[in-house]
Amino acid sequence: MSLEQKINQDIKAAMMAKDNAKLRGLRAIKAAILLAKTEKTQVDELHADTEIKVLQKLAKQRKESGDIYKNQNRDDLYQIEMEELQVIEEYLPKQLDRSAIEDVVKGIITEVGATSIKDMGKVMGAANQKLAGSADGKTISEVVKSLLS
Template sequence: MALQDKIDQDIKLAMLAKDNARLRGLRAIKAAILLAKTEKGPAETLTQDTETRVLQKLAKQRKESAEIYQQQSRDDLYQIEMEELAVIESYLPKQRSREEIERAVKQIIAESGASSPKDMGKVMGLANQQLAGEADGKTIAEIAKALLAGN
């Protein structure tokens, strides 16, 4: 089942259950998918990779907004962002733990022959390809930077 079909079905269920928090998150996902589709062209269908990137972008936006609201002591808005984030993350692939990301980056560094921070671009390219959808790019970059500086 395509993601858009699953979202449509889940929107109906959330409406019947009167689950407003879930409904907000699902509508945000649907809007982002429709926007991505129109950018590609009316006849185009989104690949699973594109759908994952759209969901990651939404999750990142919610995290950043929640962080700002928390700093400003706006707990009401913070709560809304966190509810939507939980819904969005439920449709993303399972995220790897920091230890799993570290092991994968170490393996990539060994396989690519990277030895210094100058090789960061090569490592990041391979890591982003291998860990696509399973890890945040910021976390991958932090780990890669630390490992390359330590070698």
């Protein structure tokens, strides 16, 4: 079952349960998937990696918006963003913790023969490919910088 089909089923379930917070998050996911499908020149199904990228983008947007609302003391809007973020994260693969990311990056550093911060581009390219969907780019970048410096 594709992510889109699962989202449609979950929207129906959330409507029946009258779960407005979950419904908002699911509708945001559905809208982003439909937008991604129209951008990919009339594709019927998105690849799993594209779906994950769409979900990661939505999660990042919710986190950034939540931070802004928190800084402006808008707890009502912050709460809405965090509720939607929780729903989006349910559909993302489990994120690795920092130590697991460090282990993977150490292996990549030895694999590509990186010795200094100048090799960060090579390491980042390989790390982003290997950790796609299971870690965000910001964390990967922080780990690579700390290991290469």
